[in-house]
Amino acid sequence: MTALLEVKDLKVAYGKIEAVKGISFEVNEGEIVCLVGTNGAGKTTTLRTLSGLLKPVGGTVTFDGKPLAQVPAHKIVSLGLAHSPEGRHIFPRLTIAENLQLGAFLRTDKEGIEKDVERAYEMFPILGERRKQAAGTLSGGEQQMLAMGRALMSRPKLLMLDEPSMGLSPLMMQKIMATIAELKATGTTILLVEQNAQAALSLADQAHVMEIGKIVLSGSGQELLHNEDVRKAYLGED
Amino acid sequence: MHELPQQLANGLALGALYGLIAIGYTMVYGIVQLINFAHGEIFMIGGFGALTAYTALPTGTSLLIAIPVMIVGGALASVAVATAAERFAYRPLRSAPRLAPLITAIGLSIALQQLVWQFYPDAKKAVSFPEFKGEAFKITDSLSIQRADLFVLILAPLCMLALGIFVQKSRSGRAMQATAQDPDTAKLMGINTDRIIVMAFAIGAAFAAVAAVAYGLDKGQINFEMGFILGLKAFTAAVLGGIGNIYGAMVGGVVLGLAEALSIAYIEDIPGMSQLGGGAWSNVWAFVLLIVVLLVRPQGLLGERVADRA
Ligand SMILES: Nc1ncnc2c1ncn2[C@@H]1O[C@H](COP(=O)(O)OP(=O)(O)O)[C@@H](O)[C@H]1O
Ligand SMILES: [Mg+2]
Numbered sequence: 140m141t142a143l144l145e146v147k148d149l150k151v152a153y154g155k156i157e158a159v160k161g162i163s164f165e166v167n168e169g170e171i172v173c174l175v176g177t178n179g180a181g182k183t184t185t186l187r188t189l190s191g192l193l194k195p196v197g198g199t200v201t202f203d204g205k206p207l208a209q210v211p212a213h214k215i216v217s218l219g220l221a222h223s224p225e226g227r228h229i230f231p232r233l234t235i236a237e238n239l240q241l242g243a244f245l246r247t248d249k250e251g252i253e254k255d256v257e258r259a260y261e262m263f264p265i266l267g268e269r270r271k272q273a274a275g276t277l278s279g280g281e282q283q284m285l286a287m288g289r290a291l292m293s294r295p296k297l298l299m300l301d302e303p304s305m306g307l308s309p310l311m312m313q314k315i316m317a318t319i320a321e322l323k324a325t326g327t328t329i330l331l332v333e334q335n336a337q338a339a340l341s342l343a344d345q346a347h348v349m350e351i352g353k354i355v356l357s358g359s360g361q362e363l364l365h366n367e368d369v370r371k372a373y374l375g376e377d
Numbered sequence: 378m379h380e381l382p383q384q385l386a387n388g389l390a391l392g393a394l395y396g397l398i399a400i401g402y403t404m405v406y407g408i409v410q411l412i413n414f415a416h417g418e419i420f421m422i423g424g425f426g427a428l429t430a431y432t433a434l435p436t437g438t439s440l441l442i443a444i445p446v447m448i449v450g451g452a453l454a455s456v457a458v459a460t461a462a463e464r465f466a467y468r469p470l471r472s473a474p475r476l477a478p479l480i481t482a483i484g485l486s487i488a489l490q491q492l493v494w495q496f497y498p499d500a501k502k503a504v505s506f507p508e509f510k511g512e513a514f515k516i517t518d519s520l521s522i523q524r525a526d527l528f529v530l531i532l533a534p535l536c537m538l539a540l541g542i543f544v545q546k547s548r549s550g551r552a553m554q555a556t557a558q559d560p561d562t563a564k565l566m567g568i569n570t571d572r573i574i575v576m577a578f579a580i581g582a583a584f585a586a587v588a589a590v591a592y593g594l595d596k597g598q599i600n601f602e603m604g605f606i607l608g609l610k611a612f613t614a615a616v617l618g619g620i621g622n623i624y625g626a627m628v629g630g631v632v633l634g635l636a637e638a639l640s641i642a643y644i645e646d647i648p649g650m651s652q653l654g655g656g657a658w659s660n661v662w663a664f665v666l667l668i669v670v671l672l673v674r675p676q677g678l679l680g681e682r683v684a685d686r687a
Contacts, residue, residue, distance in 0.1 A: 190564075190565055191564070192561055192564065192565075212561075212564035212565065213564045213567050213568055213569045213570065214567070215565075215567075216565060216566065216567040217567055221565075222565050224561075224562060224565065228559055228561075228562040230554070230555050230558045230559055230562070231558060232554070232558055233551075233554060233555065233558070237551065240551070241551065241552075241555055241563075241566045241568075242566060244548075244552065244566045244567045244568060245567040289566075293567070
């Protein structure tokens with residue numbers, strides 16, 4: 140079986156500055172693959188490139204058997220790749236319900252969409268209670284739930300989450316991580332970028348450590364969780 | 378002494394005209410943060426498109442039949458020019474520093490004026506436009522509304538209503554709101570933001586064409602330079618109402634129109650200001666109003682809170 144997502148020697152640059160310097164990894168169906176690494180390592184750049192928001196300067200990306208290089212950003216989601224961006228980026232002046240509807244922008248099955256909206260409200264009851272409220276009025280954690288719910292509305296084959304726990308209270312962080320574990324249990328394939336390495340690695344089937352544009356260490360989540368260097372650098376131990 | 382109801386009616390009609398043009402500035406700004414300074418010329422092109430359509434009609438066609446044809450002709454011309462400008466002048470500059478599209482807009486504005494001046498038959502001076510003649514509607518002894526004013530007073534609210542429903546209720550309208558609030562994330566939803574931007578230019582151009590027909594019917598003539606001052610006024614209206622906000626554009630237009638009409642009528646009655654009244658000073662008062670409003674409310678009357686636009 141071939142991987143759902145195959146990234147080979149991907150290079151991305153901002154002008155002359157190369158932010159991703161030739162990375163390769165795969166995501167298989169049903170897995171959680173985690174990218175960890177310090178700020179500025181190139182994780183967000185990688186996800187934005189997979190979504191077509193940035194154009195690579197080298198390498199190939201194959202998703203579900205199709206090359207992504209020439210696909211414009213607005214056509215990516217229809218292939219089954221959904222992206223919950225860093226910083227959440229909900230539409231602040233639209234309501235929660237409208238934000239969720241936008242996640243299903245290209246779907247035409249009205250009933251299925253309604254069902255999935257209800258499912259998002261079940262997953263995150265607070266969103267259901269505030270469905271008519273402008274999304275900008277939500278707290279950071281609630282906005283994160285909305286961003287995840289919105290990404291799921293396209294029924295993606297692969298869900299990319301960029302730092303879903305960034306800036307959240309420990310309690311909210313736990314809630315988000317528990318949701319990711321639930322999604323994994325229901326078979327959702329996830330590419331997860333996280334600063335909160337402890338929680339992320341314990342969920343991950345495979346993980347990669349990025350440093351200044353390169354993958355410097357790869358292994359299963361458990362392997363990295365118990366790796367000396369990783370513990371020192373990312374889990375705050377010395 | 379001027380009658381107040383009459384001045385208010387005049388101001389309202391003028392304001393509705395400004396508002397229709399202002400929609401074009403505000404929609405484009407709301408979505409791509411570009412001040413399309415060539416929009417005044419898009420309005421002017423709408424006028425010439427309408428006139429061309431009128432000329433193609435058999436002589437003696439009643440105005441009631443001719444007006445819809447003129448609106449369609451004007452809109453075809455203005456939308457074609459506006460979308461071409463977007464595609465070939467502005468889109469290639471979307472990631473360039475802000476000054477580049479601004480300078481392009483000014484260049485485009487001059488180029489469009491010169492093209493009409495050079496190539497439209499007899500357009501080197503004002504050309505006559507079918508005038509909406511006939512009795513003004515007399516409402517009371519002191520209030521009567523010209524037919525051309527009635528035209529804009531009916532059409533402007535209808536256009537606003539249609540636009541409001543489109544933006545709030547339709548799928549494309551929702552996509553337009555999303556694109557205005559966060560273009561990259563809109564793409565992640567599967568929205569073709571390039572198409573949405575073209576749509577914003579097109580809607581603004583069509584509204585400008587309606588305004589141009591109203592203007593022509595009122596004045597009985599149009600000219601290649603008419604987009605300059607009206608464009609500037611409409612831009613002022615858009616900023617006054619809160620640029621980026623479609624309802625703000627109409628509110629800004631109406632406030633500006635009323636302020637001008639009232640300043641023409643009443644400023645000279647204020648003791649010591651007799652020199653500063655009348656039509657000659659109305660533009661000055663319009664800009665004074667703009668400055669005062671922006672000092673108190675920098676985001677404009679209905680402006681979006683800047684903080685949301687992260
Ligand atoms: N829009 C941008 N323009 C220029 N450089 C950028 C831009 N975004 C990120 N970078 C640079 O690219 C590198 C990788 O950033 P990023 O992908 O955001 O890292 P991470 O998500 O791992 O923190 C950093 O050095 C950052 O400064
Ligand atoms: Mg990042």
